[in-house]
Amino acid sequence: xxxxxxxxxxxxxxxxxxxxxFTGPHQILCRLxxxxxxxxxxxGGEIEADGLIFAHLPRLADVGACDVLIVPGGFGTxxxxxxxxxxxxxxxxxxxxxxxxxxxxxxxVLGAAGLLKGRRAACHWAWRDQLSLxxxxxxxxxxxxxxxxxxxxxxxxxxxFALTIAAEIAGExxxxxxxxxxxxxxxxxxxxxxxxxxxxxxxxxxxxxYGKGMDERLAAAEKAGALL
Amino acid sequence: xxxxxxxxxxxxxxxxxxxxxFTGPHQILCRLxxxxxxxxxxxGGEIEADGLIFAHLPRLADVGACDVLIVPGGFGTxxxxxxxxxxxxxxxxxxxxxxxxxxxxxxxVLGAAGLLKGRRAACHWAWRDQLSLxxxxxxxxxxxxxxxxxxxxxxxxxxxFALTIAAEIAGExxxxxxxxxxxxxxxxxxxxxxxxxxxxxxxxxxxxxYGKGMDERLAAAEKAGALL
Numbered sequence: 001x002x003x004x005x006x007x008x009x010x011x012x013x014x015x016x017x018x019x020x021x022f023t024g025p026h027q028i029l030c031r032l033x034x035x036x037x038x039x040x041x042x043x044g045g046e047i048e049a050d051g052l053i054f055a056h057l058p059r060l061a062d063v064g065a066c067d068v069l070i071v072p073g074g075f076g077t078x079x080x081x082x083x084x085x086x087x088x089x090x091x092x093x094x095x096x097x098x099x100x101x102x103x104x105x106x107x108x109v110l111g112a113a114g115l116l117k118g119r120r121a122a123c124h125w126a127w128r129d130q131l132s133l134x135x136x137x138x139x140x141x142x143x144x145x146x147x148x149x150x151x152x153x154x155x156x157x158x159x160x161f162a163l164t165i166a167a168e169i170a171g172e173x174x175x176x177x178x179x180x181x182x183x184x185x186x187x188x189x190x191x192x193x194x195x196x197x198x199x200x201x202x203x204x205x206x207x208x209x210y211g212k213g214m215d216e217r218l219a220a221a222e223k224a225g226a227l228l
Numbered sequence: 229x230x231x232x233x234x235x236x237x238x239x240x241x242x243x244x245x246x247x248x249x250f251t252g253p254h255q256i257l258c259r260l261x262x263x264x265x266x267x268x269x270x271x272g273g274e275i276e277a278d279g280l281i282f283a284h285l286p287r288l289a290d291v292g293a294c295d296v297l298i299v300p301g302g303f304g305t306x307x308x309x310x311x312x313x314x315x316x317x318x319x320x321x322x323x324x325x326x327x328x329x330x331x332x333x334x335x336x337v338l339g340a341a342g343l344l345k346g347r348r349a350a351c352h353w354a355w356r357d358q359l360s361l362x363x364x365x366x367x368x369x370x371x372x373x374x375x376x377x378x379x380x381x382x383x384x385x386x387x388x389f390a391l392t393i394a395a396e397i398a399g400e401x402x403x404x405x406x407x408x409x410x411x412x413x414x415x416x417x418x419x420x421x422x423x424x425x426x427x428x429x430x431x432x433x434x435x436x437x438y439g440k441g442m443d444e445r446l447a448a449a450e451k452a453g454a455l456l
Contacts (some may be wrong), residue, residue, distance in 0.1 A: 018255065019251055019255060020251055020254075020255035020410065023251035023252075023280070024248060024251075024252070026279075027247060027248035027251075027383070030279060037279055039280060050254070050255065050258045051265055051267070052254065052267060053282065053283045055281045055283035056281045056283075104411075125411055154409075155410035155411055155412070156387065156410050156411060156412045157411055159414070160415050160417060163416065163417050164417050167417065173429065173430055173433070175418065176420035176426060177430050177433050179418055180420050180421060180422070180423065180430055181383075182382060182384050183353055183382025183383055183421055184383070185370070185421030185422045185425065186388065187371070187385075187388050188407065188413070189391050189392050189395065189403070190395075190403065190404050190407055192403075192404035193407050193408060193410075193411055193412040193413030193414075194411065198404060198407075198408045199401070202401055202404045203408065205401070205405050206409055209409075
């Protein structure tokens with residue numbers, strides 16, 4: 001691979017991103033042979049996420065064409081869906097990419113950018129229905145492929161997504177080697193990771209927590225969808 | 229919880245850390261009610277990890293007593309085990325902590341600091357045997373508890389570890405709410421996450437990759453173990 005062109009992978013961050021949405025896939029994909037991974041944001045500089053500060057990020061406008069574009073999610077997707085300059089960069093990078101991807105509510109950003117019309121896509125369970133505002137078809141699977149568009153479900157689904165796209169790009173043996181390297185044989189101590197399996201009071205608690213953000217995001221998604 | 233003392237959680241980073249070892253648990257534990265999470269390193273400032281730059285980190289010496297100390301792993305543990313100033317800070321923080329924890333090869337650092345004598349501990353599968361050089365008992369479980377010491381296996385085991393300690397601290401319902409929020413219902417596309425389940429050629433490929441680092445780390449662990 002030393003002589004080959006690098007495989008350019010770009011993560012497009014925004015304020016209010018959930019960091020595990022991209023750090024999970026980043027840790028997988030930075031181990032792909034020949035990969036050059038760039039983590040960028042609209043204005044460059046720093047992005048704070050739940051107290052971690054990611055620094056020295058280039059501006060998205062300074063990032064050239066890429067092979068793989070990945071948009072993570074997070075509470076900030078509500079604002080990202082309403083940021084024309086950010087959506088324009090997403091559209092530009094997506095236009096030249098072999099694979100257009102998202103994790104968690106990053107698919108709402110892809111939708112707001114007009115990139116999911118008629119396509120099946122995954123999303124965090126709590127916000128998945130909003131995909132239909134962009135002409136997308138919400139899919140409850142953890143990792144969804146529709147043509148060159150790969151989308152993952154909520155937060156931790158990014159690891160499953162990343163291993164899936166790693167196999168697509170470099171073959172199963174490479175993806176499995178990375179999986180073994182990060183000892184990805186998950187053993188959750190509880191079976192509460194999906195609304196269908198979580199105890200009722202746990203589901204209610206989480207839905208109550210999302211309450212206000214849910215209304216705001218729905219309004220933002222409706223507005224963005226109306227512009228398409 | 230608003231009136232209570234915060235729950236102080238400290239992640240102790242070092243150069244060459246594997247970022248998912250701490251970003252996974254960080255994303256879980258920053259959602260614990262009342263938690264104040266600090267990510268620090270010996271000299272403060274910035275730590276680069278596989279191309280991500282974590283900035284504005286305080287110096288470990290400036291971090292007061294904590295309730296939960298977590299040491300992640302990574303290729304840099306070889307150097308961290310041989311850094312007396314770093315090990316001294318780990319010992320100081322551990323002495324006052326309710327819970328002393330590690331993810332991946334972070335348990336080798338705990339061992340080198342003299343904190344695992346006679347204790348069962350987890351570690352990344354490839355390096356687990358080296359725990360015995362510190363008087364620890366290597367345990368192949370994904371998350372191991374021995375008294376107030378909680379250790380996780382390789383990289384992604386940090387998420388299972390974090391949900392386990394979250395339940396210990398705040399109860400199962402809180403841990404399950406966080407699990408649902410990050411949609412942790414893992415579905416690995418392959419069953420190659422453990423040496424016992426990975427295809428033989430995948431295991432050989434990964435072991436070959438570790439080759440040189442294995443010798444260097446073994447030498448470092450023997451030297452650190454002899455000082456205990």
